[in-house]
Amino acid sequence: MSVAAISRVVERNAVVFSKLWRATLFSSVLSPLLFLAAMGVGLGGLVDENVGTVDGLTYLQFVAPALMVATGMQLAASESLWPVMAGWRWIRHFHGMIATPIRAGDVFGGFVVWTTIRVAMSASVFLVVAALLGGVPSAWGVLAVPAACLCAAAVCSLLGAITVRVDTDASFPAIMRLGVVPLMLFSGTFFPVDQLPGWLQPAVVLSPLWHGVELARAATSGRFELVATVLHVSVLAACVVVGVLVGAQTFARRLTP
Numbered sequence: 001m002s003v004a005a006i007s008r009v010v011e012r013n014a015v016v017f018s019k020l021w022r023a024t025l026f027s028s029v030l031s032p033l034l035f036l037a038a039m040g041v042g043l044g045g046l047v048d049e050n051v052g053t054v055d056g057l058t059y060l061q062f063v064a065p066a067l068m069v070a071t072g073m074q075l076a077a078s079e080s081l082w083p084v085m086a087g088w089r090w091i092r093h094f095h096g097m098i099a100t101p102i103r104a105g106d107v108f109g110g111f112v113v114w115t116t117i118r119v120a121m122s123a124s125v126f127l128v129v130a131a132l133l134g135g136v137p138s139a140w141g142v143l144a145v146p147a148a149c150l151c152a153a154a155v156c157s158l159l160g161a162i163t164v165r166v167d168t169d170a171s172f173p174a175i176m177r178l179g180v181v182p183l184m185l186f187s188g189t190f191f192p193v194d195q196l197p198g199w200l201q202p203a204v205v206l207s208p209l210w211h212g213v214e215l216a217r218a219a220t221s222g223r224f225e226l227v228a229t230v231l232h233v234s235v236l237a238a239c240v241v242v243g244v245l246v247g248a249q250t251f252a253r254r255l256t257p
Helices: 003-050 059-079 082-089 095-100 104-132 139-163 172-185 201-206 210-220 227-256
Strands: none
Touching: 003 059, 003 104, 059 082, 059 104, 059 139, 059 210, 082 095, 082 104, 082 139, 082 172, 082 227, 095 104, 095 227, 104 139, 104 227, 139 210, 139 227, 172 210, 201 210, 210 227
16 A cells, blocks of 8 residues: 555545535534434433433433444445445446556555545534533543544444445445444444343454443543553454455455456
8 A cells, every 4th residue: 555645536525525514514504413412411311310320421421422433434335335346346436446556455545545534524523513512521621533533433433344246235224223223323422331131242253343432432421441441442443454455455356457
């Protein structure tokens, strides 16, 4: 992969996005903020009144960083499915890219970097609003955005490597409904993992979202633990490395004659 070539792919995607960003405003920004208000402020008021704190945090403070990371994961997952299929099969602009000196691996690298940038923009807006609502009690909360980006990079690199191997989008709704949605529900987003059945709790460590949520929640609450932080970052970084290595190879096989 070439940094210069990847930057060209990112530049191309940014130009396209500058023309189409209004169409994504509701799904990537407004809808998550409305969900934050409903869950963190609406439901959160009932939880605080009847249950008290959750892991020493108000419910808004508990759920806000998790929703930010989960929203980033959903955005990364959706960008890794239909848009990737469009790139190599329907619109075929990936083929146009590799007709230049840009290689297939650079196309994949640019896709991962651009998707991460998209998540960073969305997460930054989300964090500001959450802070205004009182959901970010620590100044370390700014580090929740890199946590969301790392989780998104892990998800999009792994899913993008898979998407380019299939010939139709028939499996994509199942991936979202049976993969992404359960991850959001059972990765400590809305309630502590220790509330899950004992046999299910060990499986949570396999969820990239759980690692991202734990990192973001540690940042917004200011409760960093060195060992846990290193573990979460290492797992997500390993997912990114594996996804990029596999994705570069699968893109090359699919796009190169």
